[in-house]
Amino acid sequence: MEIKNKDSERSIFFFRLNVITALLVAVLVCIVFRVFYLQILNHEHFITRAQENRLKIQPIVPTRGLIYSSDGVLLAGNKPSFSLLVIPEKVNDMEASILRLSRLMQLDTGGVQETLGGLKERTSFRSVILKNQLTEQEVAVFSVNRFRFPGFFIDSSLVRYYPMGSDMAHIVGYVGKMNSRDLSGLDNSNYRGTRFIGKIGVESMQEEVLHGKAGYQKVEVNAEGRVLRVVERKDPTAGSNVHLAVNSMMQRQAFQLLEGFSGAVVMLELESGSLLASASNPSFDPNLFVDGISSSAYKQLINSPGKPLFNRVLQGQYPPGSVVKPLIAIGALESAVETTGSHVYCPGFYRLNDEGRRYHCWSEKGHGKVDLNNAIARSCDVYFYQLAKNIGIDGLKESLLSFGLGSQTGVDLPGEKSGLVPSREWKKSALGKSWYPGETLISGIGQGFMLATPIQLAQAAAILARKGLVTPPRYLDYHQSTDGLKEEFPRQPAGSPRLQLRDAIHWDVVRDAMIDVIHSDFGTARSARLADGIKFAGKTGTAQVSKVNRGSIKQKPMVLRDHALFIGFAPAYKPEIAVAVLVENGGSGSSTAAPIAQKMMDTFFYNEKKVDDITYESR
């Protein structure tokens, strides 16, 4: 056994203990510096990070503005939609509860189990949607039995709906679920949390007015994201209500009259340019689009032969036919090619030269000796062949352009087509061919290459009615914020504010001829006289779709029948409204289009009188 040297052991021990103590002190100093570095030097940084952890900002979606017609009918509203939700952590026996629930309402139990099975344990305090769009009955049944289902509850959110359905679909448009594409160009922060955005029509164009200003709430959350309390809240500002110029009654009437046809009816209030009616039949139900249309329903709409998604008023381009005759007459009178007194003999056809091909008048037997008034009232083609030849295609083009054909009317909805007024230059550049004199002739009766939209025709009628005064048509009237502030929508400036004639008497000449279309005993629309003796000025049009013009319309297949058109205004001497009617394959303007225009006018004046009577009585 070795001998222990206690003194040496002691001194080694003390030396080494001191070494370790010194080391530990050094480490402790390091720790204190580290804590100092975190708590004092970087305090600001970490206090910010702690706040970021703690506070979350949640958007509050504003209520979307409503859309009303000019007569105060709701066209786009928000209705509560009810969903059944569950907070998993508050339910004791989920399976039994689901089973009991399925006895109360239609419930896809398999799907529900799957949804609930896929949830994470730590987020079981978050509500899960079990069923959307509950019926009122389901809501009622659940509410009565609510006490039996702790943890289950019904939540309501606002969903867009369109009470007038298809009547206003082309004008109001619809909203749909927002996607990332919709957001470009919008203030992203204002759309956080927004689910629906305007896709077409007024809903899309006035998106910013309708949407409103999003609010937010600052909430304190824990690490799981559970909201503990609201720290700060800023309420959203609801979107403004948009009031349209469209009259729901006139619109309904237009659709009723178009029942069974494909076509368009446009009714313009002259003073304001308000589109009282703008119907394009067939139409579609915009409510289908709100919650996402099924692909089969969408396919059905796309493939439907009537093309319901297509807004004929703005986008339908048709050969205008004889309805352009009053416009051409104005041009001819102005260029002094024609005078009111001159005559043309109509044998039922017209030839450029003796051996040339015959250009037929719609009346096989011919109209005999016709003057301007007669030619418009009876719609003599031969007279207008002659007129067209006299003023030439350039003169024709000029007079039609001055009535707004060939260019957009500037209406306040997007997607408008500009139609086509043919010219030598146009044909050269578009078809690479030179102009033939025969094409000038058929242009004189609104056929050939010429195309116009129903809204252009209505505007042309309005210009005739107001003796050259141009007011761009409009769908929008004003918008009103929730605090009552009204603001008119900016009016589109007219391309040319006034069509000036060399001699204003020419307006009256043509107007009188248009009155004779209806009120003379030789006019083409004698059956379209208005109630209460209100004078109606108009012009029928029957535009050829197929080359074969002869023969009974009954023998032709529907798609080859002529388009029926009518333009007009009333009261003729003190015009208030203009109308344009187009019925695709409707046969003839006098038989199909004119009666529709007449009924529109009658409805308008009947209602106006009623309103006047009421105001009179109340005085």
Place this chain on the structure above:
Amino acid sequence: MNRDSNLFLRLHVDIALVSSVFIVCTIGLILLYSASNGSSEVVFRQLVRMMIGLTAMLSIAQVSPRALLRLSPFIYLVGLILLIAVHFFGDTSGGAARWLDLGIVRFQPAEVMKIAVPLMLAAIIANRPLPPSKRNILLCSLILVIPVFLIYQQPDLGTSLLVGFSGIIVLFLGGVSWRAIRYVSLFSLCAAPLAWISIHSYQRERIRTLFNPENDPLGAGYHIIQSKIAIGSGGLYGKGWLNGTQSHLEFLPERATDFIFAVYCEEFGLVGVLMLMAAYLLVISRGIHVARNAQDTFERLLSASLIITFVTYIIVNVMMVVGLMPVVGVPLPLISYGGTSMVTMMASLGMVMSIHTHRKFYSRD
């Protein structure tokens, strides 16, 4: 020395050590109430464990250092058997089998080794002349490596390193030659790459995360990021007791156990940290005082290694929480919620107390 201290001496109670431990424990309970979101149940359970720990401390203090010396091989063997048992019958929690369920109590045998290893080594070394011979060093290394390896296998890298460290401290204080120390350091430096390969991938991830926690803010870096936010947002005076948002809104993970120091920093600030350090220093300085005044080599080695291990635990936990060390799962002594660690720490302080109160007063200090 007055009569009172004589009474305490006879009861083998060191008033200075007990009262400083009492201060730290009180801070711990107050903090735990906040860290557990005001759960008096948790605080009560911890209080019960403290009582058990205190009882263990006072009971062990009654055992003389001589008896401890004689008991040391037995304690070591029991600890080793338990460690092997946990290898086969252990409860698995969080992918590691560390717990042994003995019916009434459920505890971690690795904790026993924290006491058993220094005790065993001190007994062996002190029995022979110092510095220890090569044969002795080899024997000690064997005694040290077996439990360290078993604990590492659980796997519990943190505890195995700390147990290993406590043994090395004994050898170091025993006077192992500097040459041997140099060799060992050189060897471990060379073995470091090997160790990097052999440790579990999640452990490697923790070490990587230490250097760049923002790399994986929701995964491995989450603990350390949230902990630093908690500490840093505390500032000089802290957010006040029960007002720490990081802990009360549950952003800080393991806030009642390993990361309780972050809760403390958030609520009491730098001023509080310095006060807690001071409280710990009371315990530590008393421990070092005991070691310096111990009367033989065994007592010196045992008390010094136990108290240094105690300090090491504090340092490792705090360095982990403040982001200076990888997250290894070491509790803060006397404060973190948990029973085994509490009882072990109290027991080791009990031994320290025993050493101090069993002195023979042939010389007054």
